[in-house]
Amino acid sequence: MTHTNHRRGSRESLSRDFVILSMIEPTSGAQRSYGGPLEERVRRFLEICGRHGPVALAARARGRRLRYLKGWTEEMNSGVHRASTLEEVMRCEEIEGGVGHAVYTDREAVIEVLRELREADLGLSIVVSGVFDEVFKACRRAGLKPHTVNMSLGTWGKVELLPDETILELCTMCGHAMISRKLAETMIERVAAGTMTPEAAAVELGKQCTCNVFNTVRALEIINRAAAEMKRVKAINI
Amino acid sequence: MKIYEDRCVRCRNCIIYCPVGAIKETENSVYVDQELCVECGVCLRSGACRNGALYQPQLGWPRILRAQFSDPLVPHPSTGIIGRGTSEMKTNDVTGRFKEGEVGFAVEMGRPGVSTSFADVEKVAMALAGRVKFEPLNPITSLIDPETGKLRDPSVGRERVLSAIIEFKTSEEEGLEILRLLKEVSREVETVFSLCVISRCRDFEIPFRSRMLGAGFQPRINGKTNVGLGRPLA
Numbered sequence: 001m002t003h004t005n006h007r008r009g010s011r012e013s014l015s016r017d018f019v020i021l022s023m024i025e026p027t028s029g030a031q032r033s034y035g036g037p038l039e040e041r042v043r044r045f046l047e048i049c050g051r052h053g054p055v056a057l058a059a060r061a062r063g064r065r066l067r068y069l070k071g072w073t074e075e076m077n078s079g080v081h082r083a084s085t086l087e088e089v090m091r092c093e094e095i096e097g098g099v100g101h102a103v104y105t106d107r108e109a110v111i112e113v114l115r116e117l118r119e120a121d122l123g124l125s126i127v128v129s130g131v132f133d134e135v136f137k138a139c140r141r142a143g144l145k146p147h148t149v150n151m152s153l154g155t156w157g158k159v160e161l162l163p164d165e166t167i168l169e170l171c172t173m174c175g176h177a178m179i180s181r182k183l184a185e186t187m188i189e190r191v192a193a194g195t196m197t198p199e200a201a202a203v204e205l206g207k208q209c210t211c212n213v214f215n216t217v218r219a220l221e222i223i224n225r226a227a228a229e230m231k232r233v234k235a236i237n238i
Numbered sequence: 239m240k241i242y243e244d245r246c247v248r249c250r251n252c253i254i255y256c257p258v259g260a261i262k263e264t265e266n267s268v269y270v271d272q273e274l275c276v277e278c279g280v281c282l283r284s285g286a287c288r289n290g291a292l293y294q295p296q297l298g299w300p301r302i303l304r305a306q307f308s309d310p311l312v313p314h315p316s317t318g319i320i321g322r323g324t325s326e327m328k329t330n331d332v333t334g335r336f337k338e339g340e341v342g343f344a345v346e347m348g349r350p351g352v353s354t355s356f357a358d359v360e361k362v363a364m365a366l367a368g369r370v371k372f373e374p375l376n377p378i379t380s381l382i383d384p385e386t387g388k389l390r391d392p393s394v395g396r397e398r399v400l401s402a403i404i405e406f407k408t409s410e411e412e413g414l415e416i417l418r419l420l421k422e423v424s425r426e427v428e429t430v431f432s433l434c435v436i437s438r439c440r441d442f443e444i445p446f447r448s449r450m451l452g453a454g455f456q457p458r459i460n461g462k463t464n465v466g467l468g469r470p471l472a
Contacts, residue, residue, distance in 0.1 A: 003310075004462060005432075005434055005461055005462055006346075006349065006350065006432045006434075006458075007460060011459055014459065014460050017460075021328065023325060023328050023329055024329065024332075024468075025325055025329035025332050025333050025468075026325065027333075028329070028332055028333070030332075030470050031329070031332045031468060031469065031470065034469045034470060035469070078284065078285035078286075079282070079283045079284045079285025079286070080283045080285070081283065081284070081285070114465065117467055118467065121469070122467070123467075123468065123469035123470075124467065124468065125328055125329040125330075125331055125332060125464060125467065125468030126464070126465050126467045126468070127327075127328050127462050127463065127464050127465070128462070128463050128465055129460070129461065129462045129463075130460055130463075131459050131460045132444075132459065132460065132461060132463065133459070135463045136442055136463070139442075139463070139465055140442070142465075144465045144466060144467070145439070145441060145442070145465075145466055146439040146442065146463045146464070146465060146466070147330065147331045147438070147439060147463075147464045147465065147466035148327045148330040148331070148336055148436060148437070148438050148439060148463075148464040149327070149436070149437055149439060149444055149447075149461055149462065149463050149464070150326065150327045150342075150344075150434050150435070150436050150461050150462040150463075151434065151435045151436075151437065151444070151447060151450075151457040151458070151461045152432065152433070152434060152457065152458040152460065152461050153417075153433040153434070153435055153450075153455060153456075153457055153458070154432070154433065154456075154458055155349075155350065155430050155431070155432050155433075156420065156421070156424040156430065156431055156432075156433055157424045157425075157427045157429055157430040157431050158352075158427070158428060158429060158430055159430055161352045161429070161430060162350070162351075162352065162430065163351075168350065171350060171351055172350050175349075176310040176400070176401075177257050177278075177349060177350055177351040177400050177401060178257065178278070178280050178310070179257070179351075180254065180255055180256055180257040180258075180259075180280070180351070181257075181351060182253065182254040182255075182256070182259065183254045183255055186254045207284075208255070208280060208283075208284065210283070210310055210311060211310065
C-alpha cells in the first residue's frame with residue numbers, strides 16, 4: 001500500500017498537503033496489545049487528529065467507513081458514499097483495526113498532532129506524507145526523529161499515456177486511482193461553464209477516494225486555477 | 239462490471255466515473271468493454287446510475303484477480319488485508335523489515351490510472367528475478383515463481399488490473415544497479431509504473447537519497463515518513 005505516495009504538484013501546493021496515517025502491523029500481537037485495547041488507542045488517535053482542524057478524517061468502523069471531508073454535506077451523498085461529521089468520526093464506538101487517516105493543509109497543525117501523539121504513547125505506527133523538508137521540520141519541533149522514508153521516483157514507462165499535469169495533481173490525491181481523468185476534466189469544465197461550484201466539484205472528486213485521503217482544500221485551488229485557464233483560452237478563441 | 243441493457247436509459251452519467259475508460263457507447267447502447275474493465279467497482283459505488291443498470295457479476299478465476307488488485311475494498315486472499323500491497327515501511331518501526339544498509343522497492347505497475355496487464359507485470363518481475371528478494375507477503379509474489387519471475391499460471395497474463403505492486407528489497411550497494419535495470423525494462427512495457435524507494439533514516443539524513451542523486455536519479459520532494467512512534471520498537 002503506497003496510496004499517499006506519488007502525489008503531484010508544485011512545491012508550493014504540496015507544502016499545504018499532509019496526510020497522517022495510523023496503522024499496526026497485522027502480524028504483531030505485541031503492537032496490537034501495547035498499552036491497552038487497540039480500539040481505544042485508535043479512538044484517541046482520531047480525537048487528537050480531529051481537534052486540529054483536519055481537511056479529512058477517516059475511521060474504519062464495523063462494516064463501514066466513517067468519512068469526514070471538508071465541504072461534504074449530506075445532500076451531496078451519492079451511491080455508497082456517505083458523509084460523516086467530524087464529531088461522528090472522533091467519537092466512533094465501533095472502531096475496527098488500527099487504521100485511521102487525517103489530512104491537513106497546515107504544518108503547525110501537523111506539529112501539534114505529532115506532539116500530542118508522542119505524549120500519548122499509543123504504540124501505533126504513524127506515517128506522515130508530505131514534502132520531506134516540511135515533515136522533517138515538523139518532526140524536529142514535535143521531538144521526533146524520522147525512522148524510515150518511502151521516496152517517490154515518479155512515473156516510468158509509457159508516460160505519454162498519462163493525462164496532463166493538472167489532471168494528475170487532482171487524480172493522484174487518490175493513490176488507488178479511484179478518480180478517473182474524465183471525472184476530473186468534467187468537474188473543471190462544469191466549474192468553468194458555471195454549472196457547478198468549485199466546492200461541489202472538489203467534493204465529487206474526493207468522494208471517490210474511499211480511503212478519504214483526498215485534500216478538498218488543495219483540490220479547490222487546482223480546480224479554480226484550471227477553470228480560470230479554460231475560460232481564458234475560450235475567450236481568446238472566440 | 240456489466241450493464242443490464244433493459245434498464246439502461248443511455249444517460250451516459252456513468253461514463254465519466256470509469257478510471258480506465260472501459261464504459262463505451264454506440265449509437266444505441268452503453269456497454270462495458272470487458273477487456274478494459276478492471277472490476278474496480280468505482281462506477282457502481284458512485285451512484286451515477288439511478289436505474290440499477292450497472293451490476294457486478296460473479297467473477298471466476300482468473301478474472302477475479304481484477305477485483306482483488308483493483309478494488310481497494312476487496313481484501314486480497316494471499317495477504318488478508320485490504321489493498322494491493324503490504325504494510326511495507328508503514329510499520330517498519332515495529333517490524334524492522336528494512337534495516338540500515340537495505341533498500342526497499344515498490345514498483346507499482348499501471349499507476350497512476352493507466353492500468354496494466356499481468357503480462358507487463360511478468361516482464362518486470364522476470365527482469366528482477368535472481369537479483370532481488372521478492373516480498374513473500376506481497377500478492378504478486380504469490381502469482382510468480384520467485385526464481386524466474388514467470389507467472390505460475392500463464393492464463394493470468396491476459397488479465398488487466400488498475401495497479402499491481404512488485405515489492406522487494408536489496409542492499410544499498412545493489413540498489414543503484416536495480417534502478418538502472420528498471421530504467422531499461424521501463425522501455426519494454428506497454429504501461430507506466432510509479433516507483434517507490436524505501437530507506438532507513440540516520441537521524442535526519444537519508445543516506446540512500448544522496449547515493450541516488452549522485453547516480454543521476456532524482457527522487458521527488460514529497461513522500462512518506464514513518465516517524466518512529468510504533469511500539470514495541472524493533
